[in-house]
Amino acid sequence: MRIIVHDLCSPEWQAANIPVAEQDVIVSDDGTLKNCIGCFGCWVKTPGICVIHDGYQHMGAYLGTADTLLLISRNCCGSQSPFVKSVLDRSIGYIHPNFRTINGEMHHRKRFSNTLKLHAIFYGDQTDFEKNTAEALVQAQAVNLAAKSVKVDFIDTLQQLSGVIA
Amino acid sequence: MKRYPGTIALICGSPKQTGSSSAAVLDRLREKLPEKTPITDIHIAAKLTAENAELLKSCDTLLFAFPLYVDGIPGHLLRALMQLEPLMRSEQRVYGIINCGFFEGRQCQTAARILENWAARSSCNYMGAIGLGTGGMLTLFDKYGEGPLKPIETRLTALVADIISGQTIGFEHTQASLPKIVYKLAVEMNWRRSAKRNGLKSADLKRKPLPPSRQ
Numbered sequence: 001m002r003i004i005v006h007d008l009c010s011p012e013w014q015a016a017n018i019p020v021a022e023q024d025v026i027v028s029d030d031g032t033l034k035n036c037i038g039c040f041g042c043w044v045k046t047p048g049i050c051v052i053h054d055g056y057q058h059m060g061a062y063l064g065t066a067d068t069l070l071l072i073s074r075n076c077c078g079s080q081s082p083f084v085k086s087v088l089d090r091s092i093g094y095i096h097p098n099f100r101t102i103n104g105e106m107h108h109r110k111r112f113s114n115t116l117k118l119h120a121i122f123y124g125d126q127t128d129f130e131k132n133t134a135e136a137l138v139q140a141q142a143v144n145l146a147a148k149s150v151k152v153d154f155i156d157t158l159q160q161l162s163g164v165i166a
Numbered sequence: 167m168k169r170y171p172g173t174i175a176l177i178c179g180s181p182k183q184t185g186s187s188s189a190a191v192l193d194r195l196r197e198k199l200p201e202k203t204p205i206t207d208i209h210i211a212a213k214l215t216a217e218n219a220e221l222l223k224s225c226d227t228l229l230f231a232f233p234l235y236v237d238g239i240p241g242h243l244l245r246a247l248m249q250l251e252p253l254m255r256s257e258q259r260v261y262g263i264i265n266c267g268f269f270e271g272r273q274c275q276t277a278a279r280i281l282e283n284w285a286a287r288s289s290c291n292y293m294g295a296i297g298l299g300t301g302g303m304l305t306l307f308d309k310y311g312e313g314p315l316k317p318i319e320t321r322l323t324a325l326v327a328d329i330i331s332g333q334t335i336g337f338e339h340t341q342a343s344l345p346k347i348v349y350k351l352a353v354e355m356n357w358r359r360s361a362k363r364n365g366l367k368s369a370d371l372k373r374k375p376l377p378p379s380r381q
Contacts, residue, residue, distance in 0.1 A: 086241025
C-alpha cells in the first residue's frame, strides 16, 4: 500500500493520470492542515498519533501500514513545498523518540516493523543547486524514516509525472 | 562606507509560543550584541502576518533561528519564506541559526542550504549559518553556559562579531561538550518523564496505533 502525499491542485492531479490502487492513501491539501507545533504529543501523549485533530493526525499510523511513501512536490528552494513538508512534520509519530546510531550519527529509532520505500518527485522551475539540495534532503529523510530504498526524480512538467512513477 | 549590521531582525521560527530552543539561542545572542544595535524581534510561529512582513522588509540584517524539522525547514516557516521571497531587497543580509535535537550540529546543513537557496531566489545576500546539535539543552544556558554549553556560547560570540563586521561564515556547526551517550540517556529519560506526566508508562512510548481504516 502506498501513501501518496502531493501538493497538486485537483485539475493537476486529474490530468496527471497517476494509477492509484484501491488501498493507496492519497494525502492532498484540503485547506485544513495545521502546522506541527513542536509539542511532541505524538511521542509522549498519544504515541504514534498527532494531538492536532484536523484530519491529518493519523499520518504516522498510516505510514506504519504502508510499503511506499511517494512524495510529489514542487521544488521550493531545495525543499518539499510548504504543504508536503508540513505533512512530513506532522508524520513524526511514525518514528520513536529514542535514538540509535547510524553511520556514526544520532537518529531516531523505528516505531513500526515495516520499512518504507521512499520515492520523491520534484517538479517546477529548479536550479541545479536546488536539485542537489533536494536530493540531500530526501536522502537524510530516508535515513530518519529508516527507509529501505530511496529514489529521487526531477521533472520539468507535470506531464512527465506518470512516466517516473512505477 | 557601509555600516553593519544596520537594523537586525531576530526571527524566531519555532512554532512554540514559549520556551523554545530557538528563542533561547536568540536571547543569548541578543545579550552579546552591542548595546545600541537596533533590533526588531519577530516570531513566526504559524502564518506570516502582514505587519511582520513589512517589518522584515525594512530590516538590513535578517537572522533566522529555527529548529530542524524532518531534516529541513519547518513547513510553516517555509511558507513564510515563500511569501517573503518577492519582498526582499538586494542589500539585505541573511544569517541562520539552526538547532536540532540530535547530537551532531552538522545534521542541520541541508536546512542551511535551503535557506541559502531561498536567499538566492530572493536576491538578497546569504551570509551563512551555524548548525547547533544537542538542541535539547539549549534552554539551559544559565545553568550550563560556562560548562557543556561553552562551545555554543563561543560560537554565538563569534557569530555576533561576524554579523557586526559583515563577514560571511559559510556553514559551521557545533554542539554541547559532553559524551554523546550522556546526552542520549538524558533526552530519553526526559521522554519517559514526559510520558509519565501524561499518565503513560514507559512501554506506552512504543505503541503502534492503527490508522482509522485498519481498526
